[in-house]
Amino acid sequence: MSLLQIDNVSQHFGNLVAVNNVSLAVDAGRLHAVIGPNGAGKTTFFNLISGFFRPTSGRIFFDGRDITLLPPDQRVAMGMARTFQITEIFPELTVRENLRIPVELAQGLRLKLRASKQVQEQVEQRVEELLGLGGLAEHADRMVGELAHGDQRATEIMMSLALRPRLLLLDEPTAGMGSQETYNMARLIRKLHQSQSLTIVLIEHDMRVIFNLADRITVLAEGRVLAEGSPEEIAASEQVQTAYLGKAA
Template identity: 45%
Template sequence: MVKEHPILETRDLTVRFGGHVAVDHVSCRFDRGTLTAIVGPNGAGKTTYFNLISGQLPATGGSVFLNGEDITGMSVPNRTERGIGRAFQLTNLFPTLSVRENVRLVAQAKARMGFDLFSIAESHVELLERAEHVLAEVRLIDQADQIVSALPHGDQRKLEVAILIALGPQVLMFDEPTAGMSVDEVPVVLELIQKLKSDLDRTILLVEHKMDVIRSLADRIIVLHNGALVADGEPAEVIALPVVQEAYLGKAPEAAA
């Protein structure tokens, strides 16, 4: 029996900036239908590791595989087309367009329509319906006509989730999705991620500092420290490790809750 490829895998993935090794030979497999939290202290290499997977940074060494295919040399658009979707720590939207237009443009790109006027005219209604369905899913339908730059920060983060949904990726990558949010805004985004997690065809990677968020969402935690993978396992097991308590939580193991 042939073993199924993991949906995503990194093998000895490495990047150096001068003499500094920011990600150090990280090998990790991510299976379909799981949510993995990536944790570690500031400067541990978490976002850099994300950038290597999504293609924002070229690797110095090692490889990235998606469904068994080596995508290490591929551009960001090619990786997106193959099924990797990325939400950034800072919002990455079209600020002068409406909420609806942000999602419609993504749906249009996903449908490979380009900007042919006849294609757009023929499918305009379908694209708008798709956009509105996604906006309803993330509770932004009432803000559909609002210009994005005027949205509160929490609604901009929800719009990023909507754009990821419209892309329909196999792998969804969230880099601190609750960063800068008020206490009232956080539960809505967590509920959206939980809903995405319920689709077992999707795989989610999450960089997050809030341990309560990690506990509520993660099936698995991996820990990066000084660019190296130092722990990998179930949340309760990993959180209890001395390397996590000391390096990530900043307290001795006996003081942990």
């Protein structure tokens, strides 16, 4: 059964059709990539999945439940988390403090003035787990704004993971990174996917990352699904090569 199912979703902005009758099914435990040239509708598509936009038409299902009209916070509560193209962190706080915020949210503690010592210890234990999992332990007490871009992105991803999602939406996680940072980020994504039994949907511009990580790839062009298949099938597709990779058919 698909954890995420998109049925014939479209998004119109006036006369502009940003997403045009797109369908997609992502099975639990998969790492599914969505690629396409600039203006293909990828980020709008993510906004539809995460609830920031309501589709003009079509339906969205998460774990069999129709979530088409649900707001983002209810989708998060169901087990969906998302990162953005532009890093969403608190640069004036330490890495540890950044991670503590979503851990406390997941524990339902942010509105409480006092938590028991046992609960506080559980929070700190979870923060330490996330620091280790994200390779951030050595930076735990540094201000996030002082970190390299790759470590800031890793912090943001671990903040999303603190919510214990079943589905993680990653929007351009290697944007703005050099080759070593990109390699490190790809390793982190693979590690999280395998060790946390996560389902991941990934928008990414770096084809090396896509073909090394993805189980399945959907190609968008002008808001439509141009092709879908395994990395091998997408790499061999003349249609994709012509429309996206810029090669002659």
